[in-house]
Amino acid sequence: MTTTFxxxxxxxxxxxxxxxxxxxxxxLVYRMNKKADG
Structure with a gap:
């Protein structure tokens, strides 16, 4: 495995x-929005 990247x-x-x-x-935003809606 070479170390050149x-x-x-x-x-x-x-x-x-x-x-x-x-x-x-x-x-995460989708889950937070769903939880906020109830």
Missing amino acids: SFDQFLNVLFYVSLAGAAITAF
């Missing part, structure tokens, strides 16, 4: 991490 790989990881973060945030 290309910029393309970094952008790819960053993209998926932000995608997962957005999905989790949307899910």
